Amino acid sequence: MEAVETVKKEATEEFHQLTRAELFQQLEQRIRDIKAEPPIQHDPENVLEVHNLLKYFPIKTGLFSKVTAYVRAVDGVSFNIKRGTTMGLVGESGCGKTTVGKTILRLTEKTAGQVYFNGIEIHDIPKSEMRKLRPKIQMIFQDPYSSLSPRLPIAEIIGEAVREHNVVPHEEMDAYLDQVMKQCGLQPYHKDRYPHEFSGGQRQRICIARSIALKPDFIICDEPVSALDVSIQAQIINLMMDLQKQLGLTYLFISHDLSVVEHISDTIGVMYLGNMVEYASKEQIFSKPLHPYTEALFSAIPIPDPDVKMERIILEGSIPSPANPPSGCKFHTRCKKCMGICRQVAPETKEVEPGHFVACHLFD
Numbered sequence: 001m002e003a004v005e006t007v008k009k010e011a012t013e014e015f016h017q018l019t020r021a022e023l024f025q026q027l028e029q030r031i032r033d034i035k036a037e038p039p040i041q042h043d044p045e046n047v048l049e050v051h052n053l054l055k056y057f058p059i060k061t062g063l064f065s066k067v068t069a070y071v072r073a074v075d076g077v078s079f080n081i082k083r084g085t086t087m088g089l090v091g092e093s094g095c096g097k098t099t100v101g102k103t104i105l106r107l108t109e110k111t112a113g114q115v116y117f118n119g120i121e122i123h124d125i126p127k128s129e130m131r132k133l134r135p136k137i138q139m140i141f142q143d144p145y146s147s148l149s150p151r152l153p154i155a156e157i158i159g160e161a162v163r164e165h166n167v168v169p170h171e172e173m174d175a176y177l178d179q180v181m182k183q184c185g186l187q188p189y190h191k192d193r194y195p196h197e198f199s200g201g202q203r204q205r206i207c208i209a210r211s212i213a214l215k216p217d218f219i220i221c222d223e224p225v226s227a228l229d230v231s232i233q234a235q236i237i238n239l240m241m242d243l244q245k246q247l248g249l250t251y252l253f254i255s256h257d258l259s260v261v262e263h264i265s266d267t268i269g270v271m272y273l274g275n276m277v278e279y280a281s282k283e284q285i286f287s288k289p290l291h292p293y294t295e296a297l298f299s300a301i302p303i304p305d306p307d308v309k310m311e312r313i314i315l316e317g318s319i320p321s322p323a324n325p326p327s328g329c330k331f332h333t334r335c336k337k338c339m340g341i342c343r344q345v346a347p348e349t350k351e352v353e354p355g356h357f358v359a360c361h362l363f364d
């Protein structure tokens with residue numbers, strides 16, 4: 001805090017731009033610092049606890065493929081999800097939402113940080129233990145067609161992992177698949193059909209059935225309705241909410257559609273270029289968005305009333321590349337409230353009211 005104050009005083013329009021080598025050293029130090037942090041205190045109410053998650057993709061150059069730089073896809077993201085609730089994760093394309101989901105699932109290894117699922121640090125357990133945990137954490141993908149094998153009938157698509165993980169005894173398998181399919185609005189006679197025989201909405205129901213058949217605790221939903229038309233979107237969202245109530249599921253709902261996120265979420269995190277810039281309950285964030293990026297994002301939500309004039313905040317300025325973000329606050333190239341310090345020092349995340357976290361120098 002003292003360091004921030006000092007830099008604040010010294011802040012001028014001219015500042016030292018880090019060279020590529022200096023930035024690389026700074027990032028290496030950041031990785032070491034975060035790796036050295038003590039384990040966080042687990043709260044049994046939380047299904048998922050993510051603390052200072054980093055996912056840097058190395059850029060290798062030269063004859064010996066030496067790592068000389070990083071693409072900072074996820075750059076210190078922290079949040080918790082309480083059992084039986086939904087957290088919406090929003091932000092523009094390329095901000096790192098999907099990488100957060102994949103890193104939580106351990107489809108890609110983290111660079112540093114902590115990811116606790118029901119109190120277990122999932123990146124620290126051996127692969128054999130992770131395999132046992134897999135049924136409990138599932139994912140629903142954006143494109144229901146490409147996430148289903150075109151060569152397998154529906155019974156095989158839904159039942160394959162159920163058999164592999166011995167979720168139900170062999171003799172009960174048929175009855176179990178019928179029950180899961182009915183729960184998801186599919187009929188048992190669909191079992192012998194192939195994915196191409198279904199509409200987009202039905203295919204997404206098959207993906208949902210495949211996930212819940214494994215009796216998960218937690219599902220990562222990566223833009224599950226963005227490939228569907230609006231009427232079908234509502235059906236799928238309602239199905240997911242019904243299943244959440246019936247089965248006590250916890251969701252991480254990744255989307256860029258704010259209306260959908262408002263409908264389904266309990267808490268919302270807003271990401272920008274790999275950082276979580278704001279995190280709060282749905283009510284707090286929709287009634288009083290604090291971060292300038294969140295304000296601009298939320299001002300673009302259409303209002304279904306012809307008499308109300310929308311006051312959109314248009315973001316100007318260059319959009320930085322995730323491979324080469326600016327120093328200081330990554331949003332400063334587009335922020336109308338940018339101050340001298342914003343170009344030099346990355347803002348820390350502060351709790352400005354109970355449960356409402358913002359990373360912006362306006363709240364220092």
Ligand code: SF4
Pocket residue numbers: 291292293329330331332335336337338339342347359360361362
């Ligand atoms: Fe804007 Fe500065 Fe806040 Fe970044 S830290 S959002 S540049 S005011």
